[in-house]
Amino acid sequence: MASTDSVPTTDPSPSTAPAPVGPPFLQRWRRFIEIGFWIGLTLVNGIANSITVLMDIRRVGLGFAAWQPAVWEWSSGLTILALVPALVWFTRRCPLHWDTLARSLPMHLLGSVVFSLVHVIGMVALREAAYAAQGLDYDFGSWPRELVYEYLKDVRGYVMIVSVIEGYRFVLRRLQGEASLLGRPDEGEPVEPLDRPERFLVRKLGRDFLIAAEDIEWLQAAGNYVNLRVRGHDYPLRSTLASVEARLDPERFVRIHRSHIVNLGRVASIEPLDSGDARLHLHDGVVLPCSRTYRERLRARFGAG
Incomplete structure (x- = not known):
């Protein structure tokens, strides 16, 4: 019997996140x-x-x-x-x-x-x-x-x-809905690498859903939680930002601030600031902070030198 953190999603579309609550x-x-x-x-x-x-x-x-x-x-x-x-x-x-x-x-x-x-x-x-x-x-x-x-x-x-x-x-x-990392099943091998998860489990109103890691737009530290931003909705994950960063694909996700990680595929432009910091403009209009510590690393990833 597999643990509840490793069972397949009850939603027919594994990459579809549950809709926001309420009208x-x-x-x-x-x-x-x-x-x-x-x-x-x-x-x-x-x-x-x-x-x-x-x-x-x-x-x-x-x-x-x-x-x-x-x-x-x-x-x-x-x-x-x-x-x-x-x-x-x-x-x-x-x-x-x-x-x-x-x-x-x-x-x-x-x-x-x-x-x-x-x-x-x-x-x-x-x-x-x-x-x-x-x-x-x-x-x-x-x-x-x-x-x-x-x-x-x-x-x-x-x-x-x-x-x-x-x-x-x-x-x-x-x-x-509250997110969690997929756990190791009680029997057999996990269906995907646990150190580099391709999906996250979201438990909402007694049902389990799976969201694809690639659907995460950005992540933000919030106390003992990390909020996963997926299609305009936040799902809190009980973890530290550094711990989640270590398990995300570094080719897709990059740290831009002490409290933010962004999916590179969602970045539309980088706006440099006189202070040495920058603002990241995402395709959906969201603006995220980028500190000078991570700015040059980010520019290098985009081939800006």
């Missing part, structure tokens, strides 16, 4: 939907928290103006919203997976501390500006005590945001 509308507006989610979440939390805090103040008869709870909540919410892109970037650089958890957790613990510090500084700055506009002074209190208090709250918010980001990526990988 074109969702593909086209995905980025706006993602940004809208965080903005909407901030709006809902800001409004709800401002109202409930104001109700608590009125209930116990504290002498705060109605605008003050709104300033407290919105200064916090807007600062956290501004930090979301940084957390998205950080979780790409340091993703949470079971096999790398021992290395990732200390980094995320440090990340939560930085997150809380930036949150508090930004929040206090906004509050001071709002109070100054009303001719008042804002008193944050004892910084050491308040920083500990805020961190105990912020670490829960950090965990929630990171969990949402990682959970969303997990669902996307399952929907769009």
Whole structure:
């Protein structure tokens, strides 16, 4: 019995990659939907928290103006919203997976501390500006005590945001398909060389597909993954870029950047830059970076000297 990583494709056309998930509308507006989610979440939390805090103040008869709870909540919410892109970037650089958890957790613990510090500084700055506009002074209190208090709250918010980001990526990988290298069968010899694969296995929604290596347009490193670009769609492969590069055909694929490999057959032109770097224009209009380290090597491959 062959292992699941070496069985023939269930799709009748081995070189045909599975189609992108969802209607074109969702593909086209995905980025706006993602940004809208965080903005909407901030709006809902800001409004709800401002109202409930104001109700608590009125209930116990504290002498705060109605605008003050709104300033407290919105200064916090807007600062956290501004930090979301940084957390998205950080979780790409340091993703949470079971096999790398021992290395990732200390980094995320440090990340939560930085997150809380930036949150508090930004929040206090906004509050001071709002109070100054009303001719008042804002008193944050004892910084050491308040920083500990805020961190105990912020670490829960950090965990929630990171969990949402990682959970969303997990669902996307399952929907769009996740690539893997073909494994050695349990019995017999593999049908193709494992050190120079001609095809990659893509698992999507419980089905297996094979994509031909020659159909890969370019590859990009993304944290613990390498995204394989095939016909305008990305398939994440759990590997390092150097490891994948070593197993690709060097006559077809070439490294152009520390985070990019390109299929030479897809390159339409090379645009040199004054910095010594270059831009690669592909036949489908995609533009990829080419660092000076790899530029001359690439020019030589095209016979440009």
